[in-house]
Amino acid sequence: xxFNPDEIKEATKKDFDAAWNDGSKYVSNPGVNxxxxxxxxxxxxxxxxxxxxxxxxxxxxxxGFEEFMNPIIVEDRDIHKQFGYEALAVxxxxxxxxxxxxxxxxxxDERIEEIKSILGDLNDDGVEKIRQILHAYKKGEIxxxxxxxxxxxxxxxxxxxxxxxxxxVFPEFKTLIPVCSQNTLRSHMxxxxxxxxxxxxxxxxxxxxxxSVDRCFRREQAEDxxxxxxxxxxxxxxxxxxxxxxxxxxxxxxxxxxxxxxxFKFRPDDKRSKYYVPDxxxxxxxxxxxxVGSKTKxxxxxVEVATFGIYSPSALSQYNxxxxxxxxxxxxxxxxxxLHDSMDVRALTYPQFQYKTNWILSDSDIASMxxxxxxxxxxxxxxxxxxxxxxxxxxxxxxxxCEFTAWEGQLFDRNIRVKIVEPEENTKLCGPAAMNExxxxxNDILGLPRTSRWDDAFNNGxxxxxxxxxxxxxxxxxxxxxxxxxxxxxxxxxxxxxxPSEINISIDPIAQRYITGNKRKIDTRGxxxxxxxxxxx
Numbered sequence: 409x410x411f412n413p414d415e416i417k418e419a420t421k422k423d424f425d426a427a428w429n430d431g432s433k434y435v436s437n438p439g440v441n442x443x444x445x446x447x448x449x450x451x452x453x454x455x456x457x458x459x460x461x462x463x464x465x466x467x468x469x470x471x472g473f474e475e476f477m478n479p480i481i482v483e484d485r486d487i488h489k490q491f492g493y494e495a496l497a498v499x500x501x502x503x504x505x506x507x508x509x510x511x512x513x514x515x516x517d518e519r520i521e522e523i524k525s526i527l528g529d530l531n532d533d534g535v536e537k538i539r540q541i542l543h544a545y546k547k548g549e550i551x552x553x554x555x556x557x558x559x560x561x562x563x564x565x566x567x568x569x570x571x572x573x574x575x576x577v578f579p580e581f582k583t584l585i586p587v588c589s590q591n592t593l594r595s596h597m598x599x600x601x602x603x604x605x606x607x608x609x610x611x612x613x614x615x616x617x618x619x620s621v622d623r624c625f626r627r628e629q630a631e632d633x634x635x636x637x638x639x640x641x642x643x644x645x646x647x648x649x650x651x652x653x654x655x656x657x658x659x660x661x662x663x664x665x666x667x668x669x670x671x672f673k674f675r676p677d678d679k680r681s682k683y684y685v686p687d688x689x690x691x692x693x694x695x696x697x698x699x700v701g702s703k704t705k706x707x708x709x710x711v712e713v714a715t716f717g718i719y720s721p722s723a724l725s726q727y728n729x730x731x732x733x734x735x736x737x738x739x740x741x742x743x744x745x746x747l748h749d750s751m752d753v754r755a756l757t758y759p760q761f762q763y764k765t766n767w768i769l770s771d772s773d774i775a776s777m778x779x780x781x782x783x784x785x786x787x788x789x790x791x792x793x794x795x796x797x798x799x800x801x802x803x804x805x806x807x808x809x810c811e812f813t814a815w816e817g818q819l820f821d822r823n824i825r826v827k828i829v830e831p832e833e834n835t836k837l838c839g840p841a842a843m844n845e846x847x848x849x850x851n852d853i854l855g856l857p858r859t860s861r862w863d864d865a866f867n868n869g870x871x872x873x874x875x876x877x878x879x880x881x882x883x884x885x886x887x888x889x890x891x892x893x894x895x896x897x898x899x900x901x902x903x904x905x906x907x908p909s910e911i912n913i914s915i916d917p918i919a920q921r922y923i924t925g926n927k928r929k930i931d932t933r934g935x936x937x938x939x940x941x942x943x944x945x
Contacts (some may be wrong), residue, residue: 456744456747456748456750456756457640457740457741457744457756457757459744460740460743460744460747460748461621461640461642461740463666463667464621464642464663464740464743465619465621467663467666467667468619468621468642468644468663470666471617471659471662471663472617473617473618473619473644474616474617474618474619475618475619475620476604476618476619476620477620477622478594478597478599478600478601478603478604478620478622479594479599479600479603479604480593480594480600480622480623481505481591481592481593481594482591482592482593482594482599482600482603483590483591483592484499484502484504484590484591484592485590486599486602486603487499487502487592487599489602489723489726489727490598490599490602490682490683490723490726491681491682491683491723492682492683492722492723493682494681494682498595498596499592500627501595501626501627501628502592502593502595502625502626502627503592503593503595503625503627504588504589504590504591504592505588505589505591505592505593506586506587506588506589507586507587507589508552508584508585508586508587509584509587510545510546510547510548511546511578511580511581511584512546513542513546513578513580513581515535515538515539515542519577519578520535522573522576522577523535523538523573523577526569526572526573526576526577527563527565527569527570527573528565530563534563537559537562537563538559538562538563541555541558541559541562555574556570556571556574593624593625594623594624594625595624595625595626595627596624596641596737597620597622597624597641597643597737598643598683598719598735598737600620601618601620601643601645601733601735602683602719602723602724602726602727602729603727604618605645605647605724605727605729605733606727606728606729609727609728609729609730609731614647614648614649614731615646615647615648615651616645616646616647616648617644617645617646618644618645618647619642619643619644619645620641620643620644621640621641621642621643621740622640622641623638623639623640623641624638624639624640624641625637625638625639626639631754632754633751633752633753633754634742634753635753636741636753636754636757639739639740639741640739640740640741641737641738641739641740642737642738642739642740642743643735643736643737643738644659644735644736644737645733645734645735645736646659646733646734647729647731647732647733648731648732648734649731649732650732651718651732651733651734652718652734653688653690653716653717653718653734655734656690656716656717656718656734656736657672657674657690657692657716659716659734659736660672660674660692660694660713660714660716660736663714663736664692664694664713664714667696667743667747668696668697668698669694669695669696669713670694670695670696670697671694671695672692672693672694672695673692673693673694673710674690674691674692674693675690675691675693676689676690676691677689677690677691677715677717681717682720682723683719683720683723684717684718684719684720684735685717685718685719685720685721688717688718689715689716689717690715690716690717691712691714691715692712692713692714692715692716692736692738693710693711693712693713694710694711694713695709695710696709696711696746697709711742711746713738713742713743713746714736714737714738715736715737715738716734716735716736716737717734717735718732718733718734718735719732719733719734719735741753741756741757744756767922767925769851769919769922770870771847771848771849771850771851771869771870772848772870773919774848774851774853774870774919774922774923775846775847775848775870775871775872777915777916777918777919778846778848778853778872778874778908778913778914778915778916778919779872779874779913779914779916780874780878780879780882780912780913780914781879781883781909781912781913781914782882782883782886782887782912783882783885783886784882784885784886784888784889785886785889786819786889788817788818788819788889789819789885789886789888789889790885791815791817792814792815792819792826792881792884792885792888793881793882793884793885794881795814795815795826796814796815796826796828796877796880796881796884796885796940797877797878797881798814799812799814799828800828800837800838800842800877800881800938801843801877803828803837804836804837804838804842804843804877805836805837805838806836806837807834807835807836808830808831808832808833808834808835808836808837809830809831809832809833810829810830810837811827811828811829811830811831812827812828812829812837813825813826813827814826814827814828814940816945819888819889819892820889820892820893822892822895822944823944823945824888824892824897824942824943824944824945825942825943825945826884826888826940826941826942827940827941827942827943828938828939828940829939829940829941830937830938830939835937837938838877838936838937838938839904839934839935839936839937839938840857840934840935841855841857841876841905841934841935841936842875842876842877842880842936842937842938843857843858843875843876843877844856844857844875844876844932844934845857845858845866845871845872845873845874845875845876846871846872846874846875846876846908846913846932847865847866847869847870847871847872848869848870848872849865849868849869849870850869850928851922851923851926851928852923852928852929852930852931853908853915853919853923853928853929853930853931853932854869854931854932855876855905855911855931855932855933855934874913876905876911876934876936877936877938879911879912879913880900880902880911880912880936880938881940882912883900883912884900884940887900888900888940888942891942892942892944895944896944897941897942897943897944898941898942899939899940899941899942900939900940901938901939901940902936902937902938902939903935903936903937904933904934904935904936904937905932905933905934905935905936906932906933907930907932908930908932911932911936913932915930
């Protein structure tokens with residue numbers, strides 16, 4: 409379906425302030441919802457992890473902390489300085505950073521002939537230019553993504569030919585093996601805090617209250633429901649001459665209380681990391697009422713949410729940091745799982761890869777993916793659509809043969825008359841299913857009449873608000889527009905409906921896949937038997 413973003417914006421901007429103030433997520437303009445179903449959402453939906461990150465940032469700043477970014481790439485020598493004899497165990501969980509070496513490529517006479525067969529008849533200057541560019545690439549004077557365009561520009565040939573030449577003539581580029589460096593991806597935010605504080609001591613005096621919410625990387629043996637190799641750490645430090653464990657308790661309580669936690673417990677952490685002063689490493693347990701009786705392992709309401717401690721003077725001295733430092737950190741994903749009722753961090757963080765086992769659509773979700781396909785585009789066409797609907801509502805039960813004029817007027821500078829007709833005897837102007845309504849009920853898509861028999865479906869399902877006659881009238885109006893533009897009459901007929909498209913109803917393929925995958929059904933069968941004719945007068 410084609411759409412005009414400016415039209416959507418214009419149709420919905422009047423609702424902006426009200427929707428923002430009341431937290432509404434949906435546009436109240438039915439015309440936009442009907443015509444542009446994929447754009448019915450007023451605001452985008454935040455990712456639960458980034459939503460939690462934003463709330464953590466605001467919570468830290470409300471406590472008076474200043475936001476910083478710490479180095480992500482950390483040399484392994486820093487790990488040795490920070491962790492001492494534990495460094496090897498830590499490095500075992502670190503990702504080392506590698507890169508491809510720059511090959512030393514020679515150009516033999518045989519290769520020159522191959523190059524000419526691909527690029528054309530190069531003279532000696534052309535070959536020399538290739539040799540010089542490859543040498544500059546080897547020395548790092550030309551970046552890898554500039555190699556092809558650089559050769560192409562010098563030789564005045566296309567990039568594609570140069571790419572083919574490198575692929576066929578220089579196999580060295582395809583057989584390169586990465587070489588590891590001494591750099592690692594940060595596995596703990598602590599690694600970055602030592603480096604940052606060591607630099608800041610030269611120009612910032614304590615007290616310092618800093619925080620960072622950012623990525624860390626840990627080479628786990630495998631990812632599971634509770635751990636990922638790439639995760640977010642929400643970490644803070646207080647550098648002050650008088651900082652103590654009590655400050656850690658106060659910050660933990662002040663931070664987590666902003667997320668609904670209460671009644672905190674603190675107990676010594678058995679892990680006893682080398683970079684903390686002995687007996688200061690502390691686990692934080694917090695009580696959250698919404699967890700009580702849940703199906704999670706935290707059904708008693710208590711959950712471990714953070715760890716804090718005082719950095720060891722010996723580790724601080726490696727960076728010439730003369731002041732005590734308290735550090736507190738928590739995993740963002742763990743907090744997000746609690747706030748968003750998730751049992752699996754993989755499904756929470758990467759739902760796009762978990763949809764087959766965790767994909768749930770509500771009736772409301774499915775109903776929002778059902779829409780009228782063909783709609784009139786002119787104001788007169790929209791009037792015709794409404795007129796057809798009104799006439800069918802008013803005369804639909806009239807015994808046939810019969811006909812009724814629904815609309816007369818001008819369309820594309822032509823006078824036209826629109827009639828609803830039923831020439832056959834012993835029937836009615838409209839079939840018994842004409843007023844059926846499309847609803848989603850228990851994840852089925854159904855076309856049902858609003859009768860007492862279907863009260864449960866309409867009361868507990870979600871209606872699209874689209875009746876068969878509404879969708880049919882829209883198609884008729886669109887056909888009338890097309891015919892009138894050519895100066896012709898038209899006839900649009902509908903008989904027994906078997907599939908939604910026959911009544912001008914479209915269902916988003918996503919909803920169709922969900923219904924099929926969950927063995928639900930789409931049943932819109934029904935006799936509509938309505939005919940609309942148009943004549944030029």
